[in-house]
Every structure is written in C-alpha cells, then in structure tokens.
Amino acid sequence: MAIVAPSLLASNFLRLEEECKMLNESEADWFHLDVMDGRFVPNISYGPMIIEFIRKTTTKPCDVHLMILEPEKFAEEFKKAGADHVTVHIEACPNLHRNIQQIKSLGMQAGVAINPHTPVTSLIDVLQDVDIVLLMSVNPGYGAQKFIPHSLSKIRELRKLIDNWNLPVLIEVDGGVTLENAKDIMAAGADVLVAGNTVFQSKDPKATIIQLRSIETTKSL
Numbered sequence: 001m002a003i004v005a006p007s008l009l010a011s012n013f014l015r016l017e018e019e020c021k022m023l024n025e026s027e028a029d030w031f032h033l034d035v036m037d038g039r040f041v042p043n044i045s046y047g048p049m050i051i052e053f054i055r056k057t058t059t060k061p062c063d064v065h066l067m068i069l070e071p072e073k074f075a076e077e078f079k080k081a082g083a084d085h086v087t088v089h090i091e092a093c094p095n096l097h098r099n100i101q102q103i104k105s106l107g108m109q110a111g112v113a114i115n116p117h118t119p120v121t122s123l124i125d126v127l128q129d130v131d132i133v134l135l136m137s138v139n140p141g142y143g144a145q146k147f148i149p150h151s152l153s154k155i156r157e158l159r160k161l162i163d164n165w166n167l168p169v170l171i172e173v174d175g176g177v178t179l180e181n182a183k184d185i186m187a188a189g190a191d192v193l194v195a196g197n198t199v200f201q202s203k204d205p206k207a208t209i210i211q212l213r214s215i216e217t218t219k220s221l
Contacts, residue, residue, distance in 0.1 A: 002182065003192040004213045005030035005063050005172070006205075008054065009045060010196030019200070020057040026206040027213050030063040032174075032194045033083075037068035040092050041141035048074070048081035055082025065113065065174065067140050068092065072099055079106040087111030087134050087172075090122055100129050111172070115140060116148050120157045130169060132192070133158060137185075138175030147176030152188045159189025179211055186215050 006028050011019040023031060033051055038044040055062055061084040068074070071088045072095075078086055086103045090112055093099045103110040111132030112123060116139060123133060135154055138145035155171060162169050172192035173185050182193055193212055202208040 002186055002190075002213050002215050003029045003170070004209050005032035005192055005194045006199040006209065007032040007034055007174070007194050007196035009034040010200040012200070016054070017057065020054060022205060024058050024060065026209045028060065028199075028209050029213070030061045030085075030192070031058055032063045032065065032196075035064060035066050035068060035078075036141065040069045040089065041067045043141045048077040051078065051083065052081040061085065063087070063172075065111075065134060066092075067113075072102055075099075075102050075106060079108060083108055085109040085111055085132060087113050087132060089113045089115070089140075090126075091115055091118060096126055097129065100126060113140075113174075116151065120154050120161065123158070124161070127161060127169060128165065128167060132170045132172050133162075134172040134174055134194075135190075136175050137173055137177070140175075145176055147178070147181055151175075152184060155185065155188035155190055162189075177212075179208065182212055183215050 006023055034045055036043045036045040062082055063085045064078055064083040065087045069092050086108050088099050090096055100110045109131040111134055112130050113134035115136050137147050137151035158171055170191040171189055173190045174194035177193050177195045178198050199205050199208055
C-alpha cells in the first residue's frame with residue numbers, strides 16, 4: 001500500500017488549522033512540507049516557524065522537503081521546529097555526504113531529492129547513507145504542474161538499484177501525482193506519493209487519500 005504524504009503547500013493557508021485537523025482525521029501517513037527560498041527555486045513558501053505551528057497540530061511524521069541553497073545553515077532550526085525527515089536536493093549540496101551526516105546526527109531521517117534532469121546514477125555514492133530518495137516528477141518551485149512521463153523510467157531504474165543492493169530506502173515521488181497515474185507510479189516502484197492539489201482540491205479529501213493509500217500493485221522492473 002502507498003504511503004500518502006499530502007503537501008500542505010496546496011492547502012488553504014487561511015484555514016490551515018482546519019486543513020491540519022482534516023489530515024489528522026484522515027488516513028494520510030505523513031505531512032509533506034515544502035520549503036522554498038526563492039533562490040534554488042523561483043518561489044518562496046515558508047520556513048521553520050510555520051512548520052513549528054503545524055507540528056503542534058499533529059503526531060504524524062513531518063516530512064520536510066528543502067528546496068533551498070545551503071540547507072546546512074538551517075538543519076538545526078528545522079529539527080527544533082519538529083521535522084522528522086529532512087530532504088535536501090543533490091543539485092543544491094556540493095558537500096552532500098556532509099549534509100546527510102548532519103541531518104542524521106540531529107536525529108532525523110535523511111532524504112535526497114533529484115530534479116527531473118538529474119540522472120539516477122548521481123545517487124550511487126550516497127544511496128547507502130539515506131532513508132528516502134525523493135524523485136521530482138515536475139520541475140520544483142510551483143504546484144499544479146503535470147507529471148513528467150519519463151519519471152516512470154527513473155523510478156524503475158532507482159527501484160532496481162535499491163533492490164539489487166537490498167537497501168531499506170523509500171522512493172518518494174513528488175509532482176503531478178493524481179488518482180489517474182498513481183497506480184503506474186506505484187507499479188514502477190514508488191513507496192511514497194506526495195499529493196497536493198489532488199488532495200486539497202478534491203471535493204472529499206479524506207476519500208481521495210483513502211483511494212491513493214489503497215493502491216496495491218505488483219512492482220514491475
């Protein structure tokens with residue numbers, strides 16, 4: 001079954017407490033929190049202060065996705081804010097292994113994200129050190145983008161690497177995930193579905209989460 005991580009970036013921030021309550025009452029597994037700095041990506045979202053408020057509303061894991069440069073400067077702040085997982089971008093980290101070690105030393109799970117143009121092979125030297133790989137299936141920075149079809153091939157390639165090395169690494173897919181393509185994404189080898197508009201623009205978000213979470217597939221390599 002899929003791990004479902006609704007992205008709060010797509011929620012109604014005027015009703016943030018209500019949106020968090022809805023997720024708590026739903027079968028969502030994680031809260032996915034997108035942090036953007038306006039430098040690494042062409043948009044600005046929110047930082048540790050907002051995450052600290054969200055953390056107070058839930059006991060579910062807070063999955064923090066840092067789309068920022070120099071994430072090492074803020075790792076401790078995100079830990080204090082309540083992050084359970086912190087994912088950094090390979091493209092933003094010239095000393096990636098050091099970033100991973102820092103995140104783990106703070107007691108959080110470490111993730112590495114790659115953009116659509118970045119090859120899966122770029123992860124080989126760190127794959128044994130991370131807990132999560134987040135494959136961006138859209139270009140980061142904005143919501144409501146369409147899923148890039150080639151992402152399915154990248155998921156399959158990454159699944160082979162993880163399985164061949166028998167690693168306990170989760171594959172998280174972020175961008176354009178819908179009820180229509182979720183089965184194909186899971187069949188390709190994904191473990192975690194990040195869903196923003198699909199959940200928060202739904203007439204019945206809780207039912208949509210159940211639909212996403214109930215997807216069972218035999219992973220095809």
